[in-house]
Amino acid sequence: MLTASILTVSDTRSAGTREDTTTALMVQLLEEIGIAIGATRLVPDEQDEIAAAIVELCEGADLVLTSGGTGLAPRDVTPEATRSVIDREAPGIAEAMRAETAQFQRLAWLSRAVAGTRGRTLVINLPGNPKAVRECLGVLRTHRAQHGRRAVQRQLHHSPSSGGSSCHVPPPAATKHRPRAPPWAQWAPCSPHCASI
Amino acid sequence: MLTASILTVSDTRSAGTREDTTTALMVQLLEEIGIAIGATRLVPDEQDEIAAAIVELCEGADLVLTSGGTGLAPRDVTPEATRSVIDREAPGIAEAMRAETAQFQRLAWLSRAVAGTRGRTLVINLPGNPKAVRECLGVLRTHRAQHGRRAVQRQLHHSPSSGGSSCHVPPPAATKHRPRAPPWAQWAPCSPHCASI
Amino acid sequence: MLTASILTVSDTRSAGTREDTTTALMVQLLEEIGIAIGATRLVPDEQDEIAAAIVELCEGADLVLTSGGTGLAPRDVTPEATRSVIDREAPGIAEAMRAETAQFQRLAWLSRAVAGTRGRTLVINLPGNPKAVRECLGVLRTHRAQHGRRAVQRQLHHSPSSGGSSCHVPPPAATKHRPRAPPWAQWAPCSPHCASI
Numbered sequence: 001m002l003t004a005s006i007l008t009v010s011d012t013r014s015a016g017t018r019e020d021t022t023t024a025l026m027v028q029l030l031e032e033i034g035i036a037i038g039a040t041r042l043v044p045d046e047q048d049e050i051a052a053a054i055v056e057l058c059e060g061a062d063l064v065l066t067s068g069g070t071g072l073a074p075r076d077v078t079p080e081a082t083r084s085v086i087d088r089e090a091p092g093i094a095e096a097m098r099a100e101t102a103q104f105q106r107l108a109w110l111s112r113a114v115a116g117t118r119g120r121t122l123v124i125n126l127p128g129n130p131k132a133v134r135e136c137l138g139v140l141r142t143h144r145a146q147h148g149r150r151a152v153q154r155q156l157h158h159s160p161s162s163g164g165s166s167c168h169v170p171p172p173a174a175t176k177h178r179p180r181a182p183p184w185a186q187w188a189p190c191s192p193h194c195a196s197i
Numbered sequence: 198m199l200t201a202s203i204l205t206v207s208d209t210r211s212a213g214t215r216e217d218t219t220t221a222l223m224v225q226l227l228e229e230i231g232i233a234i235g236a237t238r239l240v241p242d243e244q245d246e247i248a249a250a251i252v253e254l255c256e257g258a259d260l261v262l263t264s265g266g267t268g269l270a271p272r273d274v275t276p277e278a279t280r281s282v283i284d285r286e287a288p289g290i291a292e293a294m295r296a297e298t299a300q301f302q303r304l305a306w307l308s309r310a311v312a313g314t315r316g317r318t319l320v321i322n323l324p325g326n327p328k329a330v331r332e333c334l335g336v337l338r339t340h341r342a343q344h345g346r347r348a349v350q351r352q353l354h355h356s357p358s359s360g361g362s363s364c365h366v367p368p369p370a371a372t373k374h375r376p377r378a379p380p381w382a383q384w385a386p387c388s389p390h391c392a393s394i
Numbered sequence: 395m396l397t398a399s400i401l402t403v404s405d406t407r408s409a410g411t412r413e414d415t416t417t418a419l420m421v422q423l424l425e426e427i428g429i430a431i432g433a434t435r436l437v438p439d440e441q442d443e444i445a446a447a448i449v450e451l452c453e454g455a456d457l458v459l460t461s462g463g464t465g466l467a468p469r470d471v472t473p474e475a476t477r478s479v480i481d482r483e484a485p486g487i488a489e490a491m492r493a494e495t496a497q498f499q500r501l502a503w504l505s506r507a508v509a510g511t512r513g514r515t516l517v518i519n520l521p522g523n524p525k526a527v528r529e530c531l532g533v534l535r536t537h538r539a540q541h542g543r544r545a546v547q548r549q550l551h552h553s554p555s556s557g558g559s560s561c562h563v564p565p566p567a568a569t570k571h572r573p574r575a576p577p578w579a580q581w582a583p584c585s586p587h588c589a590s591i
Contacts, residue, residue: 072287072314080285088474090466091288091485092492092503098289099296099493109289117466269484269511277482288485295486296493306486 004030005038005057007050009068009078010128014044022067025130029137035063045069050081058085058121068128070113078125079114086116086123093124093140101135108132201227202235202258204250206265206275207325211241219264222327226334232260242266247278255282255318265325267310275322276311283313283320290321290337298332305329398424399432399455401447403462403472404522408438416461419524423531429457439463444475452479452515462522464507472519473508480510480517487518487534495529502526 006026012018020042027037038061043049050069057064069078083089093115101108113125126136203223209215217239224234235258240246247266254261266275280286290312299305310322323333400420406412414436421431432455437443444463451458463472477483487509495502507519520530 072285072319088466088506090504090506091488092505094288095292095489095492096496096503098292102293109293110287111289112285112287122466269482269516291485292489295489299490306490307484308486309482309484 001034001036002062003036003038003060004063004065005061006030006040007053007057007064007066008040008042008128009045009050009066010042011044011075013068014042022128022130022133025133026065026067026126026137029134030065045075045077047077047081047084050078051085054082054085054118054123058118058123061121064118064121064123065126066123067126067133070111070125070127072110072112076112079112082114082116082123082125086114086118089114089116090122091115097126097136097139100139101132104135105132108135198231198233199259200233200235200257201260201262202254203227203237204247204254204261204263205237205239205325206242206247206263207239208241208272210265211239219325219327219330222330223262223264223323223334226331227262242272242274244274244278244281247275248282251279251282251315251320255315255320258318261315261318261320262323263320264323264330267308267322267324269307269309273309276309279311279313279320279322283311283315286311286313287319288312294323294333294336297336298329301332302329305332395428395430396456397430397432397454398457398459399451400424400434401444401451401458401460402434402436402522403439403444403460404436405438405469407462408436416522416524416527419527420459420461420520420531423528424459439469439471441471441475441478444472445479448476448479448512448517452512452517455515458512458515458517459520460517461520461527464505464519464521466504466506470506473506476508476510476517476519480508480512483508483510484516485509491520491530491533494533495526498529499526502529 006023008020008023008026010018010020010022013020013022023040023042027040030037039057041053041057043053045068050066054064054066066078066082069076069081094111094113097113098108098111108127111127113127115122115124117123124140126133203220205211205217205220205223207215207217207219210217210219220237220239224237227234236254238250238254240250242265247263251261251263263275263279266273266278291308291310294310295305295308305324308324310324312319312321314320321337323330400417402408402414402417402420404412404414404416407414407416417434417436421434424431433451435447435451437447439462444460448458448460460472460476463470463475488505488507491507492502492505502521505521507521509516509518511517518534520527
């Protein structure tokens with residue numbers, strides 16, 4: 001089971017001047033598709049605080065989803081904070097969210113959201129607006145019909161033999177050199193047609 | 198009302214060996230959708246000259262639209278010049294133009310166009326071909342049906358009280374911390390279905 | 395006629411523990427659309443070896459197509475190797491491959507493929523999976539119906555007068571300043587509707 005931690009980025013919500021409804025929505029949507037919730041955090045739009053929170057949340061989570069601060073307003077710095085702590089960017093994840101939610105809301109094209117890996121954790125920026133969060137998570141959720149069986153096969157293929165295994169067949173040479181696929185590897189952006197999350 | 202300044206980048210047009218029809222076309226298309234024209238400039242494909250012209254045009258314009266120099270030919274350097282003077286890139290704007298004009302002309306995928314903000318001005322690279330300029334401006338123009346009312350609401354919400362205002366209701370706390378949204382904030386890439394600009 | 399060289403990147407295939415079927419498939423698909431094959435190479439997922447092979451293959455080829463190493467697994471480093479040796483990135487080519495093959499396989503959005511030019515050679519990363527290679531080459535192949543005539547015109551327009559030319563009409567002034575378009579200039583991602591490659 002995947003574990004996701006959630007970072008909500010908002011000046012007004014962290015100051016208490018506006019109610020934070022996004023975190024609870026994300027928890028609900030993720031649990032509905034069988035993703036366990038790790039930690040949740042709420043920070044203001046400060047680049048250093050966002051970066052530190054992402055680093056902290058990556059410990060013990062397969063996914064870190066941020067919400068907010070991805071636009072072009074002067075205080076929006078979540079993409080910069082994210083880029084400063086990820087190892088490798090995966091531009092297609094952000095492209096998919098923009099291209100596929102733009103059919104609901106053309107302003108989605110203005111999102112500067114970033115996605116990428118830090119170690120074995122996948123970090124993805126989502127928008128701050130609850131409606132947009134719902135649409136983006138619809139794009140991202142596992143397309144079980146398409147990937148379910150493949151994911152299981154991959155998991156089997158890559159699982160290292162346990163210490164006391166009774167299996168005498170050595171693992172293929174390849175697995176000596178290639179680390180296991182991370183647990184979110186089957187968790188790709190899915191079709192907007194199944195965006196009824 | 199938005200004000201746009203226009204920078205046409207072309208070796209041949211600036212040398213006078215080919216007629217510049219793009220600038221006049223852009224002026225016409227922008228005025229048709231109610232955008233005022235600031236300054237217009239014409240420079241050769243020289244990175245330093247392009248960068249300097251963008252910096253100059255950003256003074257006093259909400260939008261700076263460049264045309265030309267976005268391809269892969271050796272002299273095409275508009276994206277590099279643009280990236281050197283913007284503060285923050287907005288990759289989705291260029292993605293939208295490529296994805297949505299590729300249905301008219303597949304070569305649109307080769308465009309290296311860049312978009313982003315310099316201060317409160319939004320800078321967007323357009324292609325040099327007049328037909329492609331028309332298609333890209335079609336993608337970018339305000340989708341009034343969808344955004345008109347929202348834009349007005351945002352404008353009202355963010356407008357600071359004027360010095361001699363008779364209004365005694367203080368602005369919401371949020372506006373103390375968050376600078377006003379820039380005037381082009383509602384100007385998102387719109388659907389190709391309304392690309393009849 | 396375009397000449398393409400092929401670099402297959404794979405730990406298992408270069409070690410001989412898995413058969414390399416991708417190289418032969420790429421040779422076949424490219425020859426079917428009239429592209430000549432230059433050199434073919436097979437290297438493990440090592441950034442330095444990949445970068446050195448790309449540099450070598452760019453000598454004498456209009457196109458260098460790599461296959462493999464574009465995902466998010468820890469050993470996937472082809473995008474980093476590619477970016478280290480290209481002069482200019484052409485993000486739209488990778489965007490097109492992701493957006494248009496995602497309709498067949500949603501995991502295509504996870505690809506970190508990069509494309510760009512090194513000198514006059516266009517370098518494009520393709521995935522390692524043979525089915526995905528076939529889909530991506532379908533997106534990339536020349537859309538002859540749309541571009542055929544234009545490409546010929548461009549070629550004529552840009553061809554420098556040969557040394558012993560009998561033509562007394564001087565070339566237009568523009569061609570003095572603008573180098574010839576590279577031979578792959580008409581080779582744009584084409585519509586998925588003609589992806590029957």
